[in-house]
Amino acid sequence: MTSKSLDTLCTWIRTESPTHDVAGVNLMMDLVTAQMQDAPVAVERVRGEDGLGDALVLRAGPQSDEPAILVMSHLDTVHPVGTIERDLPLRIDGDRIYGPGVYDMKGGAFFALEAFKEVARQGSAARPMVFLVTPDEEIGSPMTRPIIEDLGRRSAYALVTEPARDGGKIVTSRKGVGRFDVHVEGRPAHAGSRHQDGRNAIYEAARQILAIEAMTDYQRGVTTTVGMISGGTAVNTIPQHCHFPVDLRVVTAADGEALTAAIRGLRAHNPDMRVTVTGDMNRPPYECSEGTSRLFDHAKALASEIGFDLVSSPRAGGGSDGNFTAAIGIPTLDGLGIDGDGAHTLQEYGLVSSIAPRQQLMRRLLETLR
Known part of the structure; x- marks a missing residue:
């Protein structure tokens, strides 16, 4: 990970964005929009409703009616404003970067957006690409669930950048x-x-x-x-x-x-x-379908080429937006985000060393899922 990218991620972490802080969430959406300005990416901003922040739908890749690759990230967190000043200051300690939301899930969202932008610039996407950035996942996605399901029905695959589990494991099923x-x-x-x-x-x-x-x-x-x-x-x-x-x-x-x-x-x-x-x-439950199993095998082979072993975790107890796409029959791979620990706690951290290989994996998935 370059020092410039790490500095940008630190800016994201400093921008506190608990779900019901519309100003903080919308500032995060502003940062994403600015991140895409120098790439061939169409940005649609969906106005927030019922006291929630905005959502973003980013589109890039081939201009066709072929089912897309859908990537999903949320930028709301559970930590109240002031956490970074009082209880969980931003700091880097060896390979660990601490801060509210870095593991769940700003780290994963950041590098996935970088991979999305890189593939858009190179024109190397295997299919049309859609990246949905949401403001309300931590409260069950009441505003964005219809958007997720609509985009999911028009997609061939769904990739979710929730944090990796237990030392980097990927998620293929959730309760x-x-x-x-x-x-x-x-x-x-x-x-x-x-x-x-x-x-x-x-x-x-x-x-x-x-x-x-x-x-x-x-x-x-x-x-x-x-x-x-x-x-x-x-x-x-x-x-x-x-x-x-x-x-x-x-x-x-x-x-x-x-x-x-x-x-x-x-x-x-x-x-x-x-x-x-x-x-x-x-x-709804996110069960590991045959399509999801094949998608995992493909990702595992790509990870091996990159130089790391991709392992599927046992069924995750927490839900994510991947539950919605899996429930409507879309092969869904989750836990593609940053490795680390401490989600929803005051010991939350991500591993800096996990970012580059996982960004490369996301890039290769966008380039090879046909």
């Missing part, structure tokens, strides 16, 4: 993700003088949480998690309301349907209380 919100409504009362008149929403929520957590089945790859809860108004008041979200992870679409029905079917134990559930599967 599906469901998100639900549960509201329990009881009856308020004075905890001292009218205790018997109250119906404790937190007590009922606790019973519901036990039922939800009991749905976890490790053998089937099903996990259910209640990680937050809120309710009540005062220590001496029987709480009328309690709210909590539910995170669901599944391996198969059938389990997604079954667990969705079970969670939505929750009912109060006490007839004087009410349980309301909203939500659905947020990302």
Whole structure:
């Protein structure tokens, strides 16, 4: 990686862009647009909606109706503004570059865009190329999912620059993700003088949480998690309301349907209380199809030519935009981004030495996927 490229990546990291900071996300989109100015790349900017930043659709390569190679990166992060000043300063320590979003996934987005630009300049693309840069992946891509699926249906392959796993492994399958919100409504009362008149929403929520957590089945790859809860108004008041979200992870679409029905079917134990559930599967499971398996074999052969061994990781628990393309039958390769560790933590880092070979792999994929 050249010193100029490393300096540019550092600028990206300094530009904090949590999902709901529209100004920060849009500044990242400005940086990408500027990066493409000296290349034969058509840039379409999609205005953000519902308090989200803009998206970019970049097009290059042969001008034909042939299905494209779709590359996808997101530039939103989970780290709030100020993280780089307080908790995770940008620094380079040996081969490690630390900073908010460097691993998930500004490092991978940056080098993939460089490879895209290089292939566009050389006119060496095997097919039309489309690069989608999104602002909302970290919250489930509510704005860009229709764009992803539309572009996916017109593509032959999808390449996703989420970070590599466990020492550089690639991703060929992911669990599906469901998100639900549960509201329990009881009856308020004075905890001292009218205790018997109250119906404790937190007590009922606790019973519901036990039922939800009991749905976890490790053998089937099903996990259910209640990680937050809120309710009540005062220590001496029987709480009328309690709210909590539910995170669901599944391996198969059938389990997604079954667990969705079970969670939505929750009912109060006490007839004087009410349980309301909203939500659905947020990302469908990304299963390793025959086409994805062939795509991985092709990438592995290219990596061997470059000089490194490409290994597929076990099924990833986290979702990505690759779930959407895989679910509609597009051969999808994920985890093509930077190697490193610490995604979503204050120890996040990427390995500088992983950038050049992975950029070369992305370039060769764009040149050879026919």
